[in-house]
Amino acid sequence: MSDAVKGPASYFPSIEEKYGRPIPEWQDLIRSSPLTKHMDLVSWLKTEHGLGHGHANALVAHTLAEGAN
Incomplete structure (x- = not known):
């Protein structure tokens, strides 16, 4: 059994599909x-770029967190 994706990355499939x-x-x-x-x-x-708030927030949070490591 695989762990479900959590946090900002959980939005990624719908972001790719919608935009x-x-x-x-x-x-x-x-x-x-x-x-x-x-x-x-x-x-x-x-x-x-016409993103919704939740999708934009998820992308920015995930991207900035990657840069912090």
């Missing part, structure tokens, strides 16, 4: 943005 881009592509966009603050990045994804 048509793979997660690494979204993460590259976030990393290449001149913005660095969590909520600034979330707002940018929502306004410039």
